[in-house]
Amino acid sequence: MTWGELEPGRTLFDLGRPGRRGLRLPEPDVDTRPLEELIPEELLRSEEEAPRLPEVSQIELVRHYTDLSLVNYGVDTGVYPLGSCTMKYNPRVNEEVARLPQFAHAHPLQGEELSQGILRLMYELGELLKKIAGLSAITLQPAAGAHGEFVGMLLIKRYFEDHGELPKRRKILLPDSAHGTNPASAHIAGFEVVEIPSDERGMVDLRKLKEHLDGSVAGIMLTVPNTLGIFEEDILQITKLVHEVGGFCYFDGANLNSILGRARPGDFGVDIVHFNLHKTFSTPHGGGGPGSGPVAVCEALAPYLPVPIVRRRDDGSFSLDYDLPKSLGRVHSFYGNFGVMVRAYTYIRMLGDEGLRAVSEAAVLNANYLKEKLKGVYRLPYDRLCKHEFVLSGKGLHPEVRTVDIAKRLIDYGFHPPTVYFPLIVPEALMIEPTETVMKEELDALADAFSKIAEEAKESPEVLKEAPHTTIVGRLDDVKAARQPVLTYPFEG
Amino acid sequence: MGTREGGSLRRSEFIPHTPQDVEEMLRAVGLQSVDDLFQDIPREILDRYEPLGLDPLSELEAKRLLTQIAEENLDPRRFVSFLGAGVYDHDIPSVVSYFMTRSEFFTSYTPYQAEASQGTLTWMFEYQTMVCELTGMDVANASMYDGGSALAEAMLMAHNLTGRRKFLVAESVHPHYRRVIRTYAWAADLELASVPYDDQGQLDKGFVAENVDEETGGLLMQTPNFFGVLEDLRNLKDALGKGLLCVSAHPIALGIVKPPGAFGADIVVGEGQVLGNPSAFGGPLLGLFACRKEHMRRMPGRISGRTTDAQGRVGYIMTLQAREQHIRRAKATSNICTNQALCAFAATLFLGLLGKRGLRELAALIAQKAHYLARRIEEELGWPRRWKGPFFNEFAVETPVPPREILPRLRERGFLGGVDLEPFGHPNALLIAVTERRTRAELDGFVEALKEVTRSR
Numbered sequence: 001m002t003w004g005e006l007e008p009g010r011t012l013f014d015l016g017r018p019g020r021r022g023l024r025l026p027e028p029d030v031d032t033r034p035l036e037e038l039i040p041e042e043l044l045r046s047e048e049e050a051p052r053l054p055e056v057s058q059i060e061l062v063r064h065y066t067d068l069s070l071v072n073y074g075v076d077t078g079v080y081p082l083g084s085c086t087m088k089y090n091p092r093v094n095e096e097v098a099r100l101p102q103f104a105h106a107h108p109l110q111g112e113e114l115s116q117g118i119l120r121l122m123y124e125l126g127e128l129l130k131k132i133a134g135l136s137a138i139t140l141q142p143a144a145g146a147h148g149e150f151v152g153m154l155l156i157k158r159y160f161e162d163h164g165e166l167p168k169r170r171k172i173l174l175p176d177s178a179h180g181t182n183p184a185s186a187h188i189a190g191f192e193v194v195e196i197p198s199d200e201r202g203m204v205d206l207r208k209l210k211e212h213l214d215g216s217v218a219g220i221m222l223t224v225p226n227t228l229g230i231f232e233e234d235i236l237q238i239t240k241l242v243h244e245v246g247g248f249c250y251f252d253g254a255n256l257n258s259i260l261g262r263a264r265p266g267d268f269g270v271d272i273v274h275f276n277l278h279k280t281f282s283t284p285h286g287g288g289g290p291g292s293g294p295v296a297v298c299e300a301l302a303p304y305l306p307v308p309i310v311r312r313r314d315d316g317s318f319s320l321d322y323d324l325p326k327s328l329g330r331v332h333s334f335y336g337n338f339g340v341m342v343r344a345y346t347y348i349r350m351l352g353d354e355g356l357r358a359v360s361e362a363a364v365l366n367a368n369y370l371k372e373k374l375k376g377v378y379r380l381p382y383d384r385l386c387k388h389e390f391v392l393s394g395k396g397l398h399p400e401v402r403t404v405d406i407a408k409r410l411i412d413y414g415f416h417p418p419t420v421y422f423p424l425i426v427p428e429a430l431m432i433e434p435t436e437t438v439m440k441e442e443l444d445a446l447a448d449a450f451s452k453i454a455e456e457a458k459e460s461p462e463v464l465k466e467a468p469h470t471t472i473v474g475r476l477d478d479v480k481a482a483r484q485p486v487l488t489y490p491f492e493g
Numbered sequence: 494m495g496t497r498e499g500g501s502l503r504r505s506e507f508i509p510h511t512p513q514d515v516e517e518m519l520r521a522v523g524l525q526s527v528d529d530l531f532q533d534i535p536r537e538i539l540d541r542y543e544p545l546g547l548d549p550l551s552e553l554e555a556k557r558l559l560t561q562i563a564e565e566n567l568d569p570r571r572f573v574s575f576l577g578a579g580v581y582d583h584d585i586p587s588v589v590s591y592f593m594t595r596s597e598f599f600t601s602y603t604p605y606q607a608e609a610s611q612g613t614l615t616w617m618f619e620y621q622t623m624v625c626e627l628t629g630m631d632v633a634n635a636s637m638y639d640g641g642s643a644l645a646e647a648m649l650m651a652h653n654l655t656g657r658r659k660f661l662v663a664e665s666v667h668p669h670y671r672r673v674i675r676t677y678a679w680a681a682d683l684e685l686a687s688v689p690y691d692d693q694g695q696l697d698k699g700f701v702a703e704n705v706d707e708e709t710g711g712l713l714m715q716t717p718n719f720f721g722v723l724e725d726l727r728n729l730k731d732a733l734g735k736g737l738l739c740v741s742a743h744p745i746a747l748g749i750v751k752p753p754g755a756f757g758a759d760i761v762v763g764e765g766q767v768l769g770n771p772s773a774f775g776g777p778l779l780g781l782f783a784c785r786k787e788h789m790r791r792m793p794g795r796i797s798g799r800t801t802d803a804q805g806r807v808g809y810i811m812t813l814q815a816r817e818q819h820i821r822r823a824k825a826t827s828n829i830c831t832n833q834a835l836c837a838f839a840a841t842l843f844l845g846l847l848g849k850r851g852l853r854e855l856a857a858l859i860a861q862k863a864h865y866l867a868r869r870i871e872e873e874l875g876w877p878r879r880w881k882g883p884f885f886n887e888f889a890v891e892t893p894v895p896p897r898e899i900l901p902r903l904r905e906r907g908f909l910g911g912v913d914l915e916p917f918g919h920p921n922a923l924l925i926a927v928t929e930r931r932t933r934a935e936l937d938g939f940v941e942a943l944k945e946v947t948r949s950r
Contacts, residue, residue: 006611008611008802008806008807008808009615009799009806009807009808009809010615011615011618011619011622012619012841012845013619013622016848020848021846021847021848021850021851022586022588022845022846022847022848022851023586023588023846023847023848023851025851025854025855025858025929026858026929028858028861028862029932029933030861030862030865030933030936031865032861032865033861033864035749035857035860038860038861038864038883039723039749039750039860039883039885040883042725042727042751043723043725043750043751043883044749044750044751045747045748045749045750045751045752045755047853049751049752049755050748050849050852050853051623051626051627051747051748051752051849051852052626052849053623053626053844053845053847053848053849053851053852054845054848054849055848055849055850056845056848058588058846061588061842061845061846062588062591065592065595065612065616065842066595068611068612068615068616069592069595069597069598069612070597070612071611071612072597072598072601072609072610072611072612072613073597073601073606073609073610074596074597074598074599074600074601075596075600075601076596076597076600077597077600080601080602082602082605085602087600087602088507089507090596090599090600091506091507093552093555093556095594096556097555097556097559097560097563100559100560100563101563101568101569101570102563102564102566102567102568102569103563103566103773103774104771104772104773105569105570105582105771105772105773106566106567106569106772106773106774107569107574107576107580107582107772107774107775107909108579108580108772108774108775108776109576109578109580109912110567110576110909114566114567115566115567115774116565116566117561117562117563117564117565117566118566118774120562120565121562128545128547131543131545132545134541134543143638143639143642143776143777143833144638144829144830144831144832145830145831146818146828146829146830146831147638147642147829149828150680150828153680154676154679154680157680179819180817180818180819180820180821180822180825180830181818181819181828181830183818183822183823184818184821184822184823184825184827184828185828186823187823187824187825187828188649188680188681188827188828189680190680190681190682193822193823230533231533231534233533233535235535235538236535236537236538259531259534261542261544262531262534262539262542263531263534263538263539263542264538264541264542264543267537267538267541267542268538276831278831282507284599284600284835285599285600285601285602285603285831286598286599286601286602286833286834286835286836286838287598287599287601287602287603287604287610287613287834287835287838288602288603288604288613288635288636288795288831288832288834288835289636289777289831289832289833289834289835289836290638290776290777290831290832290833290834290835290836291831293831306676328676328679329672329673329675329676329679330641330669330672330673330676331642331673331676331677332638332639332641332642332673332775332776333579333639333640333641333642333667333669333670333673333764333775333776333778334579334580334639334669334774334775334776334778335774335775335776336775336776337773337776337777338773338774338775338776338777339771339773339774339776339777340776340777342559346555346559348547349547349550349555349558350507350549350550350551350552350555351505351507351547351549352545352547352548352549352550353544353545353546353547353548353549354505354549355505355507355508355549356545358505358508359507359508360531361527361530362508362510364530364531365510365515365518365519365522365527365530366518368518368522368524368530369518369521369522371522372521372522372523373521384533385530385532385533387533407606408606408608411606411608411609416606416609417606417609419605420605422819436507436508436510437507437508437509438509439509439510439514440509440510440514440517440518466803468608468609471608471609471611472608472611472806472808473607473608473611473802473806473807473808474608474802474803474804474806475608475802475803476607476608476800476801476802476808476809476810477800477801477802477803477810478607478800478810478812480800480801481798481799481800481810481812482798482812482813482814482815485632485789485798485812485813486798486799486800487618487621487632487633487789487796487797487798487799487812488618488621488622488625488631488632488633489618489619489622
């Protein structure tokens with residue numbers, strides 16, 4: 001890793017001087033009028049009130065962001081084992097095809113007949129995702145996983161409203177190992193969240209689940225394999241029990257990478273699945289987005305999907321169907337993150353059936369291999385076959401060493417740290433997901449780094465407490481950031 | 494299938510494992526075959542699996558296929574576009590496109606580990622500053638999904654802040670946004686009332702004043718609105734009492750138009766696609782979101798904040814995370830996690846390149862060109878503007894024939910003539926958007942083409 005010579009904290013606002021510019025515009029070629037003749041004066045912004053944007057030359061700007069790129073860790077930099085985020089390699093071919101002008105510069109209202117290829121791609125992606133889910137209908141509209149969860153919750157709500165059961169169906173059940181977005185999504189959809197504890201196997205406690213099962217249950221949200229990386233062995237029983245009281249089963253697709261080509265959520269008895277195209281299907285995470293969160297559903301929920309739906313007409317042409325009278329409406333300004341869909345579609349087509357299966361095999365093999373190498377070195381609270389990820393605890397190395405110290409020290413060894421302090425049911429959690437695109441040599445090197453850090457923790461814990469040492473800034477003060485928030489550039493005067 | 498005898502993986506360019514790797518690794522974990530890795534999945538589930546029936550494609554084949562699919566669409570390079578209604582055909586500076594391909598940025602994720610993510614966190618901080626400067630607000634987040642969901646989230650935030658359940662929504666807001674707002678309102682059990690617009694195309698302030706009551710959580714509006722008309726924000730904040738003024742604004746317009754913050758707006762959102770992002774058939778887009786300082790702890794989304802390390806060096810870190818779903822779970826201000834970060838980075842680059850003067854010049858250039866075209870259409874074709882209020886980049890004209898009859902013929906002449914408003918409830922109205930990309934020759938050519946297609950009916 002090369003860390004740049006950037007001055008810590010420098011922003012674009014610290015550069016340049018009045019009069020510089022990074023881009024020149026064409027001179028007006030039409031007859032111009034004073035702005036006050038075009039727009040009423042009371043609405044006009046004076047020059048003194050102009051937004052204080054930087055005034056930098058193009059090369060200054062390019063150097064600034066090149067410097068910043070060198071202090072940013074991406075998948076291309078090295079191993080990025082961020083649990084539940086599936087930081088796999090982002091194929092470059094995806095980037096190239098997504099930038100084809102007919103995709104990148106298509107206008108959402110250019111009309112169906114001028115968008116047949118786009119609609120075909122969306123339709124075919126939907127068909128493939130339905131097959132992967134083992135379900136019969138789909139929307140591609142949600143812009144991210146949590147957006148998909150929200151849609152999933154609204155579909156349940158819409159169903160019960162339509163069937164006159166909404167007032168009593170108010171509960172959504174969630175295992176305590178669930179992603180934070182799950183309870184938040186259920187809550188903003190107006191449901192009451194009931195947490196189900198995990199048992200000593202790290203799975204849903206069936207006895208506790210049964211205590212909550214009654215006619216007030218609207219559904220359950222499950223992540224399979226769960227956030228401990230463990231496959232819910234009782235999944236068929238769980239979905240059956242929830243169905244028996246009339247509830248729906250929601251599958252959080254964040255961990256789908258681990259069962260690709262081998263098992264379909266629909267066969268678990270699941271009614272709703274959201275996908276994270278930016279995790280499972282290799283589209284870039286972009287520093288936090290954009291993602292895409294399509295939602296596949298069973299037949300009973302299909303009438304409530306957001307509009308429009310992409311359909312294939314009998315003559316083989318494609319259309320946008322708005323005729324869903326029971327639809328929950330829209331959740332996006334247009335049709336979702338089409339640019340992300342192009343990448344995911346390309347990836348699935350390149351993999352084919354063989355490739356999909358190879359993905360889950362290599363992902364699960366990598367996780368188990370790394371787990372095996374680390375389990376004598378770190379505490380492994382749930383020691384069993386894992387799927388694509390596993391969770392260690394940072395406890396027990398040294399009384400003063402916490403998981404955050406281990407994570408920060410990993411950066412010094414050239415690795416991005418795992419997800420930390422999640423799931424909440426493991427104290428000092430380190431949630432590790434290598435993904436299938438990591439090589440054995442890299443896993444060995446990562447395991448070595450973890451082992452060295454464990455030794456350092458015992459012999460010289462201060463090295464960990466003061467980590468990272470190799471980055472442009474040392475460990476940043478998060479308490480100060482929250483107590484005295486500075487969220488915009490402090491202009492002088 | 495992927496597994497051959499002996500459990501080796503088929504090699505793919507994206508999966509680095511050799512058969513020897515697989516064998517050594519399986520041995521290390523004490524398993525015989527890759528199938529054993531899945532022995533915890535109930536047999537009946539595995540047995541039910543059905544393949545997609547999809548052969549793998551090489552990169553060459555995939556590129557050929559995707560190019561073929563792309564060619565089934567209109568080639569935007571062959572048309573002069575006047576399409577808008579929320580997504581616009583602006584030029585994307587080369588520097589912006591270049592940095593979209595810097596993998597240190599696009600292959601990273603949410604900057605959970607600040608010290609290894611100073612690149613992302615720094616541009617987030619810059620972006621937040623720029624959004625505040627544009628909107629006249631105090632704090633901004635690092636992005637929402639799009640303009641529509643950002644306005645809906647503004648409503649949820651206003652509801653959380655005021656505890657009130659009734660919201661006024663201007664009917665001049667983009668119909669798609671209103672549909673998103675309806676969905677979110679239904680989810681949160683909020684009540685909506687529509688604010689009509691006058692013949693200027695501006696929302697009826699009298700109606701707002703008359704319909705605000707103790708239950709009103711706020712007003713949701715947009716400027717320029719769906720019809721391209723700039724709303725007059727004066728006195729609206731006062732009319733709302735304790736309700737919050739939530740405004741969706743066009744970020745480029747804010748180069749020359751007074752920001753909502755100057756009129757007391759509480760939450761300002763917007764569609765940021767126009768800031769360096771391609772139209773991409775309507776997504777990814779970029780939801781701008783900003784608010785007043787006193788409300789920042791109820792704001793949804795990621796926020797980058799400035800802090801220091803032990804040596805006093807300045808750096809950036811995600812902050813105020815107690816608002817967020819991964820900490821607060823069901824009590825979070827929003828469920829948003831993954832957002833539109835890379836699009837926000839594009840916006841940062843775009844605004845950084847233009848700078849203080851450049852943004853004003855761009856906004857003025859667009860306004861000049863749009864007004865030039867509107868004037869020529871009115872003078873030479875006699876088509877009046879459908880709504881007479883002031884506008885920035887987009888305006889609706891009354892057409893003598895339904896737009897659906899002339900749009901195909903304009904296309905034959907190389908023009909995407911605008912958005913037909915008939916499906917939105919306004920027959921014989923055409924919404925025309927102009928950007929800096931349109932040259933005078935194109936604008937003049939468009940006027941001539943309009944003459945031809947109406948004359949030759």
